[in-house]
Each structure stands twice: as structure tokens, then as C-alpha cells.
Amino acid sequence: MAGHFKQKSKAKQDIPTASLPDIIFMLLIFFMVTTVLRETTVQVRTILPKAEALTKIDQKRLVTYLWIGPKKLPDNAIGETGVQIDDALVEDLSSVRSIMYRKLVEQPKLIVSLRVDGTSEMGILMDVQQELREAGTLRVNFSTKRDVVL
């Protein structure tokens, strides 16, 4: 028996590491492909409310975001409520209509994800909703975080 074991121990013990970089590169490429770097800086504060009745949006390419919340000012201060689409604040609410209409022409199944700060007032959201109706972008999603219910 002892001799048998000795024979086995003569076998080469090191694991070939030559393919290690290849494995790592495979993983790397996977994450590179799936990564979406945040392309916009949000200029308004949006602390999303929590809810239970959630639906998921699986198709990210259908989604366009619209932020409503108090504007971020230097020194962590917050200003009056602003509306942001893509990477710019919308000064005149009536321009929401034309922006959204143009997006709808490009993507007929457009979903507008409304990321609204919890402290914002409904008035501005109502105005935005009316603009969305004018544009014909009727599918909206009130973005909320998952409320953990035990």
C-alpha cells in the first residue's frame, strides 16, 4: 500500500495557470458588455418613495427617464423643484411635449420612467402628465423602491 501511495505522489502537482488569464478575460468581457455606465448626471435630488405593488421593467432600451425633484445646489443645499430629461433641466414645461414626441417617434413602445422625489408636490407631476398625454407617451412608470415587508 505504502509503495502505491509513493508512486502517486510522484505525479506533477502544480495546476496549470496558463489559462487563468483567459478565464478572467472571459469574465471581464461579460461584465464589460453588461455594464451601463451612468451617462447622465442628475441635477435634481430624487429620493424615491417605497411601494409594494411593483412591476419590473425588463427592457431597458424602451425606457426614458424623467426626473422631478428639488434642484441640487452647491454645499448640499436644495433649491426649487426642477424637471430633468436626459442630461438637461427643462426650463419650460411645454417643451416636454416636443422632446417626448420625438422620442416616441424613434421608439413607439416608449416607457417613461418618472423618478419623482417623495417631497415634491403633485401639481408639477400633473403638469408633466398632461404634457405626456399631449405627446402621446401614455406608458409611464412611477419609479419606486421595494418596500421590505416582513
Added chain:
Amino acid sequence: MPVIKKKERVEPFIPTASMADIAFLLLIFFLVTTTIDVDTGIGMVLPPKLEEDVIPPPIKERNVLKILVNEQGQVLLEDLPSAVGLVRDQVKKHVLNNGVDPRYAEATDKALVSIKTARETPYDAYIQVLDEVWMAYFEMWDSEARQLGYANYRDYVAVVGQDNPIREKIKAAISIAEPDAA
């Protein structure tokens, strides 16, 4: 001349041991920056723009469950002050009434829920009420699915699909009121 000869003897060799480290570094960067979590939220479909000469179809008063949320986030349910937590039960009673109680809807497919808010209502309060109404529908769908022998509505959807008889029977008819009607 002997110097050159010495150089030639050196084998050209690139160390590949650190290759894995470099790849790891990149990998960790992308691992950290990747967001795989999907967006969650409450999906709604806004009513289409009203044509000017078209009068909306008349709706019987009793088929509409009116919910009002005021500036302080207080809830008025059918003209009675109520708590947010009671909305869910009231919606279920309203939708599943089938003409029994004269205060609630005539039939399930005619039942409507209308949520109205003031312009100064905080968004938080609105989402809380909207969530309760949606949860009422989710729970009704769940119990329907259970009667058909599924564990819950999600399992049922996985088999039957999004357009299914349960959704046909209990439509989530939530009206987000017109602002000028307020």
C-alpha cells in the same frame, strides 16, 4: 563585439504572470460599476388625450370609488375621512361587490377607482394610496389564481401570459383624475 554576442544570448521572454492580475483589476472595476438590478416601479397607462368634441361616456356614480388625498396627505374615501391602510379593503369590497351593497359597484367589470389629489399633495402620500389600490388588485388576482389551482398570480402569469382571463375579469381600472375636474 563581445557585448553584442552577450545580448543575443538573452532569450526574448515576456513575463505573463502579471497578466492575470491586470485582468483581475479590470474585472473588479467592471464588477463594481455594473448595475444588474432592474428598474422597479408602479406601471400605469395614462388616458389618451381627449378630443375636443368627444364627450366622455357617462359613468354611474356608484361604480366609482372616489379617493381624495389632500395637502396634508389625509385620505377622504367616498367623502369620509379614512386611513391609508383601510383603502385596500375598501377597494376590494368595491370591486367584488357585484351589486349587493348599494354604496359599492354594480359589477366587477364596471368598477372604477378614482384617485384625486390637490396640487400641493406630497408625492409620497399619492404613491402610498396608489400602492394600496394596486395591492388590492394584486390580492384579488392572487385569490382568483388560487381558485384555479395556482400558488399565486405570478405562477398563473408564467403559464397563461399577461393577457389572461383573470385580468379580463378584474380589470385594474384606476383613474388618475383630470386636473381641471378638481
